[in-house]
Amino acid sequence: MSTQSSWGEGDFSRFICTANHGFAPYAQEELRRTFGAVKSTVLVPGEILLAGLPAAEEEVSVRLLQESPTFLRHIQPVQFQENTEDAAQSLDKLVAFILNHKELSGAKVVLQTRKTEASFWRENAASLKQALTEKLDELGCEWVIRDAEYVVSVFAADDMLYAGVSRPEQNLSDWSGGAVRFQKEEGQISRAKFKLLEAEQTFGIDFTSFHKALDIGAAPGGWTSFLLERGLEVTAVDPAKMDASLLASPKLTFLKKNAGDVRFREGEFDLLVCDMSWSPKLMSRLVSDLLYSLQSGGTAIVTVKLLHKKPLALIKEVIDTFERSRMQIQRSKQLFHNREEITLYMIKY
Structure with a gap:
């Protein structure tokens, strides 16, 4: 049985919703609190x-963009569903569904395909994308990878095929499944750098606009290297060793100390970052004690490790700690590269 646009009309709609592995229950709770x-x-x-x-498709996207959920990473509308007992027939019906979207003709379109391990489509998702693209020649669109006007989302589950057409912003992320991919660079110190790269994109932060940064718990230097590349002067604090490749930088001041043992001038920095593998409560108190060194209007980017089974309560407690220290929370987000943590984007008032 095929169910098409009726699912996206009226006061009920369906979406395939994605979170980091293990965190879908919290994304579901965010949906429940919103809808x-x-x-x-x-x-x-x-x-x-x-x-x-229980909301129309357009309303869902608008409300989620307003709410900025922490754990819900990506959504794609379900306007088409087909059982895959007859795989060839289900794919033909999917192609017909896509071709029926006349607004795609002449537009920049990205086709995003995903699948489960036990999907009827035994090859990888890229081969499904290739097979569909070949069948969609008459659509007359321009296939792109980034900066699309429309997204055609296809999800091949165990015994079902789902699809929907949307604007990229309606999916919360324009990456397939919200899985943001960066290419590892030669000599890259750690994957931690990807967290700041993703934060830069997701939060719309222009790191080149800052001048002096404080990196708390900096070793081995993944975030410090990113900030130096953006042209900032960086003071890095950590009792552990920094990567030797960074130490020659004239813009780096490295303090081989515990963060609790350093003092700075009031308002010395316009950016503070912290990616420490510490207890989140201890981290929030330690960072709060150093916020005097962040000027008014300055930005803080902090990761919060989710070490126990009640992350929503923990996040609220950490946020309360920062808000008492004159920090205004701009976004709280579990980025694709966060894994077992979230990233807080804050501005001091």
């Missing part, structure tokens, strides 16, 4: 849900 009742089916345990929401 009330949520009917969901697990597609990939702990990571991907099919959610029915």
